[in-house]
Amino acid sequence: MTELIPNFFAGQWQTGSAAGTPLLDPVLGTELVRVDATGLDLAAGFAFAREQGGAALRALNYRERAAMLAAAVKVLQANRDAYYEIATANSGTVKNDSAVDIDGAIFTLGTYAKLGETLGERHHLLDSEATRLGKDPLFQSQHVLVPTRGVALFINAFNFPAWGLWEKAAPALLSGVPVIVKPATATAWLTQRMVKDVVDAGILPSGALSVICGGSAGLMDALQAFDVVSFTGSAETAAVIRSHPAVAQRFVRVNIEADSVNSALLLPDAAPGSEAFDLLVKEVVREMTVKSGQKCTAIRRIFVPEASYDAAAQAIAARLAKTTVGNPRNEAVRMGALVNRAQLTSVRQGLDYLKQQAEMLHDGATHALVDADPAMACCVGPALLGVSDVDGADRVHDTEVFGPVATLLPYRDTTHALSLVRRGQGSLVASLYGSDSASLGATALELADSHGRVHVISPDVGQLHTGHGNVMPQSLHGGPGRAGGGEELGGLRALGFYHRRSAVQASTAVLATLQPPQAA
Known part of the structure; x- marks a missing residue:
């Protein structure tokens, strides 16, 4: 023993x-x-x-x-x-x-x-x-x-x-x-x-x-x-x-x-191809894959304007496809395992639950494991879901799948976007992406009441920000509502x-x- x-x-x-x-x-x-x-x-x-x-x-x-x-x-x-x-x-x-x-x-x-x-x-x-x-x-x-x-x-x-x-x-x-x-x-x-x-x-x-x-x-x-x-x-x-x-x-x-169903929100001014759009894509993929998505601050919902939905889906999926999954001892691997079999089962069940109201935009099952036995290893590839009926799909707003899983959701206008973000009923963090300082500041204040932290990423801090999911000791960590109120x-x-x-x-x-x- x-x-x-x-x-x-x-x-x-x-x-x-x-x-x-x-x-x-x-x-x-x-x-x-x-x-x-x-x-x-x-x-x-x-x-x-x-x-x-x-x-x-x-x-x-x-x-x-x-x-x-x-x-x-x-x-x-x-x-x-x-x-x-x-x-x-x-x-x-x-x-x-x-x-x-x-x-x-x-x-x-x-x-x-x-x-x-x-x-x-x-x-x-x-x-x-x-x-x-x-x-x-x-x-x-x-x-x-x-x-x-x-x-x-x-x-x-x-x-x-x-x-x-x-x-x-x-x-x-x-x-x-x-x-x-x-x-x-x-x-x-x-x-x-x-x-x-x-x-x-x-x-x-x-x-x-x-x-x-x-x-x-x-x-x-x-x-x-x-x-x-x-x-x-x-x-x-x-x-x-x-x-x-x-x-x-x-x-x-x-x-x-x-629990916390954290959000990333792309503002209307950040069109596909813009620097703010690219920053969103990069951050979403990082948050989905770091620690195999096993972070309480990870991005679970991604909100983009309706006109940017297809472009965002393609850009995020393309980046996810490059993620190598498997044995962390292999230097070619970029995403390791879930912590145990129980978590692997939980993530698979949670993904199936969300798929009843969402479509698969990038299937984690397409990732062949590197240097790991699929029958033994607690590994799962990153999965990006998409929802067209954002108002009716309650599960993505209520359910946190604690793994490399996130859902892309289109919104009509800023008022609609804010109402959708708040359906998370209180979160640890929301991140905002755009180039207009006034809009970013106003939106941050709108979301401050329901989030412990609002992380604002604009092109001028694209190489400086500490990350949507990184908890810095200088800033508050916690959140109201379902996030626990701590x-x-x-x-x-x-x-x-x-x-x-x-x-x-x-x-x-x-x-x-x-x-x-x-x-x-």
């Missing part, structure tokens, strides 16, 4: 008491390692993180905690090669796709290390200016932010085992809140290895960072009133979390990132989730003591 990798919990490495769940290579089908969390004393482990890890972190100021993040960055950078090997074996990703996860994680952690340095030697933050409470300015109110005296539980998705850990853990640890991460079982190996490297380096106080690999049973039960939980995954699981007594009765703070990242805004806001009402002399120390 393969190695049963341990959990780091209650300040020590612990293996589960059961045989464990095997993690498989999604291309070769070979067993890699096993994970299990059976028998862990969850109540004791959560208490250890709260009491030991939390106290030690809060004793440090923001600058000291930022220095720990910077030290963790160096450790992770030194072990990048091992992370890439694990990603190839366990996630089936080509090198460029692994970089989105691994290097994106390290970059995000480094960004928060730099942001934390700017906060200096404080142990709390001020929220806006003090406000007088009456005619006499002597008695005022000052809102402060202090670290919550709880633990941050992260229940993460399978598609970003590296970035999903550090984009949450970086602002939590910087805030002074200990972290317990429960990675998705299918790809838990990379998360566990990163935690192990940081723990073994002795960078963080005992109890500050824990990892539990295996089943999630009992984790929510262990939460107490001042803990927080952040979840990334399906809407169904999100509903279970929201209804759990920890949230519904003990009022544990919760952040949710769920907010992550956004620079220092992310720290708000891990702090408690309180109004201190006192004399101006007392409030003066709350001001940050003067820089030397």
Whole structure:
């Protein structure tokens, strides 16, 4: 039997008491390692993180905690090669796709290390200016932010085992809140290895960072009133979390990132052959194929003017046809595997479901697998669908197929396009393509209420923009409505989730003591 990798919990490495769940290579089908969390004393482990890890972190100021993040960055950078090997074996990703996860994680952690340095030697933050409470300015109110005296539980998705850990853990640890991460079982190996490297380096106080690999049973039960939980995954699981007594009765703070039927919108001024049109085509293909479409921010719906529909279909299909699919170890391959057989089945079923209201514009089945056995490998070619009855085809607006699948939809005018985009009921991101700055700006504001991020791509930033699906730590990640209603990242805004806001009402002399120390 393969190695049963341990959990780091209650300040020590612990293996589960059961045989464990095997993690498989999604291309070769070979067993890699096993994970299990059976028998862990969850109540004791959560208490250890709260009491030991939390106290030690809060004793440090923001600058000291930022220095720990910077030290963790160096450790992770030194072990990048091992992370890439694990990603190839366990996630089936080509090198460029692994970089989105691994290097994106390290970059995000480094960004928060730099942001934390700017906060200096404080142990709390001020929220806006003090406000007088009456005619006499002597008695005022000052809102402060202090670290919550709880633990941050992260229940993460399978598609970003590296970035999903550090984009949450970086602002939590910087805030002074200990972290317990429960990675998705299918790809838990990379998360566990990163935690192990940081723990073994002795960078963080005992109890500050824990990892539990295996089943999630009992984790929510262990939460107490001042803990927080952040979840990334399906809407169904999100509903279970929201209804759990920890949230519904003990009022544990919760952040949710769920399903998202993201959009790309070509504005009317961007005719076929224009630079903006070409930028749309390029970005759509990239978003469909990076990580085999297994990104919560990937483009799922593509809206173009009716007159541009045929040209867009042909241009996107032509680019997709050049995508080589198969074993990520082969340098000729540009798109690797889905994460496991369950996801392969889900994508195939989802594609069949959408095809009942859509036609196939580019069939992923035409892609012969490179250096991979179709009977074993969890690989599927990119599929572009098209819909003529955009108003009646409800499935493409309601269903996210979590793989290399997108649907092209024609619209009559801008008002029609906006109404169709909003049928996604709230998304993480929409991207706009055009050349007219006024139209782009106005459209961005029209969509801002229903999207966590609006990514505007015009010819002047064609070589500069960071990508529709790339989540940058400086910008908000999350979305309203069906996207979960959560907010992550956004620079220092992310720290708000891990702090408690309180109004201190006192004399101006007392409030003066709350001001940050003067820089030397």
